[in-house]
Amino acid sequence: MLPSGARHEARTALTLRAVGGLTTAGIARAYLVPEATMAQRVSRAERRIKEAGARFVPPSEDERAERLGDVLHVLYLIFDEGYTATAGNSLQRHQLAGEAIRLTRALRALLPANGQVTGLLALMLLTDARRAARCRPDGSVVPLDEQDRTLWDAEAVAEGLALVTEALAHKPVGSYQLQAAIAAVHDEAARAQDTDWPQILALYGLLERVAPGPVVALDHAVAAAMVHGPRVGLSMLAALEEEPSMERHHRLGAVRAHLLERAGDRQAARAAYSAAAELTLSLPERRYLSARAARPG
Structure with a gap:
């Protein structure tokens, strides 16, 4: 078994x-x-x-909470695959992300008082709102801090922000509510330099307590680097490098490369970008990482 x-x-x-x-x-x-x-x-x-x-x-009363958790996780992963495809020629699979949002809306109609369901819908809307700004006309990737925020879907952002406020009013606060709150801080910033990174860092601290895991720890390291400097973030990555599940995950190498670049170690950053490019099955992400590795300086 x-x-x-x-x-x-x-x-x-x-x-x-x-x-x-x-x-x-x-x-x-x-x-x-x-x-x-x-x-x-x-x-x-x-x-x-x-x-x-x-x-x-039908599940018993005792099983319903666990089953709901499974449903939310499925919807989350379907959306994530639609927003950033793990493989192939396209960065995004719009229809898949849209279907995840549709199904989550339907679930919220059935469970309007569930904070996790509302939080997940808010997270999806606030994330998907950036879709039009994530790729250039040639299909190349545009990182969050370089995106033209006037292209973000203002209607989706407004709905997502309202849902975050509603979701956080329900206790206990779970992982989807906290992730939605982090997305809200990003979306509220008119410019990348206006992002409230100390608030994001505090939210990741809470998220690591509620739903610890290597991916959360990776994002926590990024937030720490933005507040306290790249060397702090790099020191936090050291523990993740011992994590077997992250050994073949390109995001760890990509984050390491980004922080090394911010720290001024261009040679090490180039090597890390190249290594990360070899690990991803997404052609747009591979091209982006390879281009960062090839930049002069």
Whole structure:
């Protein structure tokens, strides 16, 4: 029998493959596990469903909270794949992100008083609002601090901000509410230099307590670097470099390269950008990272 965490991953993976059209490789990257490991878990889950006769019954009262957590995680991962595709020629899969937002709206209509559901919808809207500014006409990636914010969807930002306020009024405050609050701080800044990084750093501190994990720790290191300097961020990355699940994750190398560049170590930054480019399966991200590695200076 699979451990409870692996069962959750396998169950979620089956849904992602059926609803979101994600490949096993993409799902494995989302969970920071090797593709072979995820394939094995999915295979076991499929076998167990078949052996059980594919019986589907409403969950008990005790199971509903866990099942809702699974549903929210599926929607989150579907949106994430739509917003930043893990592989292929396009950075974004607009229809997939739009479908995740539609389904989350439907879920909120059923559970309007659930702070996590409202927080997830707010997070999606505030993130998707930046979609038009993320790529240049030639398809190349535009990082957040270089985006033309006049291209952001003002209507989506306004709705997302209102939902964040509503979501944070519900207790307990969970991971989606906190992530939405972080997205709100970014979207409220008219210019990149106006971003309230101390507030974002404080929110990541809370998020690490509520939902610890290597990806949260990585983003926390970025926020710390923006407040206290790149060397502080780099010191926080050192612990993540020992994390097996991050060994093949291109974002760790990309963040390291960015912080090394900010610290003035251009040679080390170039090497880190090149290494990160080799790890991503997304062609736009690979081109962006390779271009950063090739910049003079």
